[in-house]
Amino acid sequence: MLARTLAILSLTCGLALATQPASAVVGGVNSRDAGGARASTVRIETSRGELCSGAVIAPEIVLTAAHCLADGGSISVVSLDPRFRARRQTVIALLPHPSFVPGTTPRTQPGTDLALLRLAQPLPSDIEPLNLGGQLSQGETVTMAGYGLSAENNNKTARRLRETRLVNAGNYTTQNTVKVAVDVESRGETPGAGACRGDSGGPVLRGTARSRDLVGIVSWSSGPLKTRARRICGGFTAITPVSEYRNWIAAGSAKLLALGGAQRQDEAVQPQMNAGWSWWFTR
Structure with missing residues (x-):
């Protein structure tokens, strides 16, 4: 299913999906672990x-x-x-x-x-x-964390640390190449967890939020593939890998x-x- 999602993304993301610098985690949870994110x-x-x-x-x-x-x-x-x-x-x-x-x-x-x-x-x-981690593999589950909006159209939800689990769907290339991560369940096809306004620059960690292994930095986000509304969050999270x-x-x-x-x-x-x-x- 990951391969299917990435194939659809490569055909449609540049044409049909609104994208933006990523800001805050939608569909995630508030960070409450002092030893975590x-x-x-x-x-x-x-x-x-x-x-x-x-x-x-x-x-x-x-x-x-x-x-x-x-x-x-x-x-x-x-x-x-x-x-x-x-x-x-x-x-x-x-x-x-x-x-x-x-x-x-x-x-x-x-x-x-x-x-x-x-x-x-x-x-x-x-x-x-954090330690700089190695290469991020396709299909690998990671944790991303960031501040900002947890609701796409509500600026009052910014400035609270949130986190979520995502799965790396693979590479996406336009003028540059990034890794694209999606919600573990919705896989970017329907609204799910992901980056939003304010999460740009946030860490992507190998494994859980208590990991010290930094594998990427959040760059931008887009809405899911199957939605009639013009969304810019809750679909795909673009990650700049640090290993390179x-x-x-x-x-x-x-x-x-x-x-x-x-x-x-x-x-x-x-x-x-x-x-x-x-x-x-x-x-």
């Missing part, structure tokens, strides 16, 4: 009003989706303590993947939708950085950590987006 998933907010999610890979480094930050502005990261209370920290520098093309949509942009954030201070010790970018993630993290810490905030400048940007300080 809470310990590795953060909320990313910009002064321009953008809301996304991120995966902690080091005490001062967050991996997220590059398109979340393309509008510029100052950036902050919100983590949750073990009692699920919010704590905010400043981002001092951003490193997008060099192939990312600003001004394009996540589904059609030809580059890699990944970016690294450097925090002004290390995250609290109750946050547990391990070297860039390691090198980029080292570059950001070499900046020297919070004292660089006094030297920070407002990010300027252009076709040739490679990295910047944030205010």
Whole structure:
């Protein structure tokens, strides 16, 4: 059935389905386990009003989706303590993947939708950085987590950490190649669980929400195949796999950590987006 779903997707997704940067988990459950997704998933907010999610890979480094930050502005990261209370920290520098093309949509942009954030201070010790996992296999069940909308048309449902189990249906290629995950039961054909507005940049974990094995980052979502309503959530969740970018993630993290810490905030400048940007300080 997975093969059938993916075959249908390859024929119809670019023509008939509305897609968007992914935001919050629909059809999932609220995260309540202090040792689960809470310990590795953060909320990313910009002064321009953008809301996304991120995966902690080091005490001062967050991996997220590059398109979340393309509008510029100052950036902050919100983590949750073990009692699920919010704590905010400043981002001092951003490193997008060099192939990312600003001004394009996540589904059609030809580059890699990944970016690294450097925090002004290390995250609290109750946050547990994720390990970069290996290749994500077709048919494998994973857990995704994120903040934002749990109801597609209700903005008030944003900013609460949610998670859901999905199954990887395989590759989907337009200008770039992503993994496409679907609800374990509906398989993307009818409304089910998946990413929505606010989940972009959120972690995709091998196995359960307590896993430390990061296999992907959420990029965009679409509605299910069999629906008369124009939906942008609850169908397909597009994932950028991390295994193909391990070297860039390691090198980029080292570059950001070499900046020297919070004292660089006094030297920070407002990010300027252009076709040739490679990295910047944030205010």
